[in-house]
């Protein structure tokens with residue numbers, strides 16, 4: 001019996017164990033400590049961001065980003081419908097209304113044309129545009145920034161899936177006023193659970209840091225002038241992050257090589273199309289995604305997922321768009337057909353940087369077999 005091939009499992013080893021033990025030995029078994037500072041510096045060095053605040057999750061960082069930009073109950077936030085629910089959840093945490101925008105088929109990211117329509121159709125400018133870098137590919141920030149600047153709207157970049165990707169010569173996460181990364185267990189860099197807010201604005205960074213530590217004032221007794229959150233990253237987990245970030249370049253290269261290996265073996269199958277790469281940047285290929293035309297391929301998407309599962313291979317549909325989710329169906333949406341089609345036909349294949357070429361070949365053979373059988 002073959003071992004199960006997971007979708008995107010942590011790629012950790014001796015180096016991570018050593019850093020975890022270093023963090024342990026430092027005595028800082030707390031949501032502050034030297035490894036947290038080191039991890040924040042390492043992410044800034046790697047991405048070019050000026051300030052970083054390590055958080056307990058990417059979702060917490062998104063929540064803080066919205067709060068520090070002053071987004072609240074009477075506000076709207078334009079975002080992509082094709083994303084993980086955390087993006088939309090964070091908008092609801094601050095009581096704001098998400099305005100979902102469809103994606104472009106050639107990037108799978110929020111359509112700048114529809115963002116322009118959304119901006120033109122709102123009476124009051126939205127409080128923010130929350131762009132998502134889907135599956136490790138940046139949205140089109142030149143166009144989004146042009147639109148946002150014209151209305152004075154800040155951009156938050158949900159780069160949870162995109163650490164290590166680039167847009168031109170800039171790094172994912174640094175393309176808006178605030179960027180957010182996730183380090184949960186399936187991400188390209190993991191701390192088991194964790195996230196980070198990055199920004200070039202010292203005031204926003206300081207305010208996020210303050211709110212993330214229960215908004216505790218810097219005095220000996222426990223003084224709180226506003227409601228805060230327990231959102232800081234544990235020092236132990238930051239130790240893992242320090243080790244992981246060292247090999248980010250290798251991890252991106254490996255995920256891209258995995259994508260290419262799948263593409264070489266599967267692109268010629270009828271009805272199979274791989275997620276396109278936009279000319280403006282380099283994706284980290286966090287997950288290799290493809291779409292299946294069931295008539296040409298000879299099998300429905302879900303039947304392929306079932307066959308892969310029966311062969312011990314973990315695969316997933318592409319995210320179900322937010323405008324189709326019962327929790328968000330009542331909020332405004334512009335378009336949505338492109339994202340809905342990607343959801344109906346899209347498959348994410350095992351893509352962890354720790355997978356071997358033999359693992360990838362096993363998955364590719366199973367997809368080819370499903371087509372033939």
Ligand SMILES: Cc1ncc(COP(=O)(O)O)c(C=O)c1O
Pocket residue numbers: 057058059060083084086087132158160161181182183184194195
């Ligand atoms: C696009 C996107 N946004 C936000 C998140 C939330 O990150 P976390 O799981 O660290 O809270 C994730 C991943 O989980 C994600 O894929």
